[in-house]
Amino acid sequence: MKFSNFKYLVKQGFLNFKENRIMSVASIGVVLSCLIIVGVCGLLAMNINSFATFLGDQNEIVVYLYDDAEEAEIDAIDDFIKNNDNISSYNFVSKEEALEEQMGYLGEYGELLESYQGDENPLPASFRCKVKNLELIAETSDAIAALEGVEIMSTPTELASVLVTIKNAAYYGGLAVLAILIFVSVVVISNTIRLTVFARRKEINIMKFVGATNGFIRLPFIVEGLIIGTIGAVLTFAVLSGAYYYLLSYMADTATGWLATVSAVLIPYGTIWWKMLVIFVGFGWFIGGVGSAVSMKRYLKV
């Protein structure tokens, strides 16, 4: 297609958008409301996920070693943990360090434990490992437990499984809501555009008889759909950005106790706004474009 013709058809799309003002506004309203629900669900799911990840990071597997474990066995455990894909970081806590830590906890009463220093130290040496994927925590833990020199493991499997459940629920629930809403939006938009197509069915018929290809006839309608999608997306972005930003600053200012912890974990606006914009515009285009294309279909069969 020649560029001048492409330009002409795009311009026609803009003109149609302006001419069908009421329809355009109605369609933008539909896109806006659908995207706002999508956006709220998405933000909620992302934040639940972030919160679950935060909680997950607080968990660690602690590998306690036998006091009489040999140097070679400890090195082997160290190597094993270092090479395990599911462990993001770990550190070794010697018997002395463990005792000092305990003494630290006791503060001024720490002296009470001084007599345990040296050979009397009852605390075991240990490896503390942070886990990447909580779903695999049991396997990872079992694998380490099987090594020589490991006395006992402390693994928060139950908490891990709860967190995994929450994350999965947020993820799949979010996806399901998203799929349903996108479907609804496409149906509603295509119906709205179908009305404008219907009003111009004679015109489309004439175009077919002068030898216009389907693509040529469709392009202005798709441009119209894309304009509607873009405006709807940008409006949604403005509304949700404002709301999210307000919520964050409100939480930061007023939250106390555990709510303060939650507010600290919420995804900051600065790292999320461009994702929101890209996703909204993407969905807006998809909804508008597909909506137009779908509604044209039957009038092109001449």
Next chain:
Amino acid sequence: MIEFKNVTKLYKPDIVAMDNVSLHIDKGEFVFVLGPSGAGKSTFLKLMLREETATKGDVIVNGYNLTTIKQKDIPYMRRTLGVVFQDFRLIPTMTVYENIAFAMRVTNIGEKDIKKRVPYILSLVGLTSKAKKYPTQLSGGEQQRVALARALVHSPRLVIADEPTGNIDPALSVEIMELLKAINSVGTTVVVVTHEHELAHRYAKRIIEIRDGRVINDTAAKAVTE
């Protein structure tokens, strides 16, 4: 150019619109297709435009076999011909200029050529002053000339006029026939579909007469008697 080979067209449940018709129209001919209403003229037209497909037989227009043509090739086939519809079929939301330019845009001709060609065609049909008017602001005769201009603007090899005298007054119909004769004289094939006996016989051209879905008469062009 146009060829019908044993073409039969049935409409459900039991209407025979075209019954084993064979005919051949050559490049550069001027032909009247004559018949009363219900004789099969509209079917003839619809088959040529691939609005309908033949139930049996082959319709070949400008090298395209319309019985076997692929859906995606239909627009390109339609660009090889120009049609003046009885009801003109102008796009009401476009000006006269835009209506004509549209037929060129469709065939992927650039804006520069459109700007040269459309005013020329408008002057040819005597509508230069109406370029910015909308079809509803024009008289029937003027609308028909716009339709003719649109049919001619992309220089098709074949021009089909459906009842060119049907919707306008007699004085104007002479004018439109003269325009059709003029484009025929430069080598374009012209097919005029009409129910008016008198019109067909006024010009010494080939007449294909259809009745009840059959060709009942095919008289060659007479020697010039004027």
